[in-house]
Amino acid sequence: MKNNTKILGLGLITVFFNLTSAKSQEKIIVSKGNPIITDKYTADPAAYVYGDSVYLYTGHDVPKPPKNSYEMHEWLVYSSADMVTWKEHKSPLDVKAFAWAKKDAWASQVIERDGKFYWYVAIEHGTIHGKSIGIAVSDSPRGPFKDALGKALITNDMTTDVKISWDDIDPSVIIDDDGQAYLFWGNQKCRYVKLKKNMIEMDGPIVTLDLPEFTEAPWIHKRKGWYYLSYASQFPEKIVYAMSKKITGPWEYKGILNEIAGNSNTNHQAIIDFKGKSYFIYHNGGINTEGGSFRRSVCIDYLYYNKDGTMKRVVMTSEGIKKAN
Ligand code: FUB
Numbered sequence: 001m002k003n004n005t006k007i008l009g010l011g012l013i014t015v016f017f018n019l020t021s022a023k024s025q026e027k028i029i030v031s032k033g034n035p036i037i038t039d040k041y042t043a044d045p046a047a048y049v050y051g052d053s054v055y056l057y058t059g060h061d062v063p064k065p066p067k068n069s070y071e072m073h074e075w076l077v078y079s080s081a082d083m084v085t086w087k088e089h090k091s092p093l094d095v096k097a098f099a100w101a102k103k104d105a106w107a108s109q110v111i112e113r114d115g116k117f118y119w120y121v122a123i124e125h126g127t128i129h130g131k132s133i134g135i136a137v138s139d140s141p142r143g144p145f146k147d148a149l150g151k152a153l154i155t156n157d158m159t160t161d162v163k164i165s166w167d168d169i170d171p172s173v174i175i176d177d178d179g180q181a182y183l184f185w186g187n188q189k190c191r192y193v194k195l196k197k198n199m200i201e202m203d204g205p206i207v208t209l210d211l212p213e214f215t216e217a218p219w220i221h222k223r224k225g226w227y228y229l230s231y232a233s234q235f236p237e238k239i240v241y242a243m244s245k246k247i248t249g250p251w252e253y254k255g256i257l258n259e260i261a262g263n264s265n266t267n268h269q270a271i272i273d274f275k276g277k278s279y280f281i282y283h284n285g286g287i288n289t290e291g292g293s294f295r296r297s298v299c300i301d302y303l304y305y306n307k308d309g310t311m312k313r314v315v316m317t318s319e320g321i322k323k324a325n
Helices: 004-009
Strands: 015-017 027-030 041-050 053-061 072-080 085-094 101-103 108-113 116-125 131-138 172-175 181-185 190-195 207-209 214-223 226-233 238-244 252-258 270-274 277-284 297-303
Touching: 041 108, 041 270, 041 277, 041 297, 053 108, 108 172, 116 172, 172 214, 181 214, 190 214, 214 270, 252 277
Parallel strands: none
Antiparallel strands: 015 027, 027 085, 041 053, 053 072, 072 085, 101 116, 108 116, 116 131, 172 181, 181 190, 190 207, 214 226, 226 238, 238 252, 270 277, 277 297
16 A cells, blocks of 8 residues: 555546636536546545535645745635545635635535534634634535634634644534534644534534544544544555544544555545445545645545444545546
8 A cells, every 4th residue: 555656647638628617616526536637636534425426625825836835825626426526616615705814725524404504614813823723604515604603613822731723623513413513623632522412612622532643634424333533654654544433432443444545744634424335534645746735636535434433444446436426
């Protein structure tokens, strides 16, 4: 698995049919493998199944970052009924939507409650030093989204035990079967907090989890009575995971889920079930010859579970997945 850079860089052809019309500003992309999108750099995928479609939300690495660092101004949304043919919608959210924020459209996740779509984003705060978590809301998974709160929900001064300024990033949200919503996030330490039913206020204290070698990118999901907390570990990042019978833990560490992604220090995942199959969505730096840690691209491969509920290690492929139906 160490030579993923080469493997994932080979034979990647995506056919684009630019069906953009002045009215819809939508583009159809037929993916021919990994990375699934090749006309833009897409990073930090989050996916949400709604109705008959998967909505894929990503960050957007600019093609020419001025320094050797992340340069991200907006988030993107794609939808698909088969996970091979994607419709790119007009970008429904950018940094400017949050008047209190400064820069950096980092990792995010969207979830629906009572017909409203809540988009939790990591972003640099304008007046409180460090990264923060804001929330945008819309009546549609495609947007337009607007700031739901007029301020950040989580700021760096709420978590002072971690001394870096970017420890409050990478939100992941779940609504449990009893209706209780939880927000997970973090860098260096993983935290969670309960959310009120309105999805824009905390409903209890911030809890810090003790997870082995946690770097960032928590993704919380539930399946067949198990809670899964996957996250990026070490640096360059692998994705590892823990399982629990209760969302509040204790969490049992289960090891590596996905090896280092080709040509990218980060390896940020989303996990969904759709039309009877499970999918692992992540990014690598494998686009043509130009990709890298600051020019990342979203990929999709199959995810398989064992009978005892543990997840099999992901096999990253150039071919990607076949149409879901
Ligand atoms: O894209 C910026 C940051 O890089 C994300 O917030 C992290 O998860 C890592 O992918």
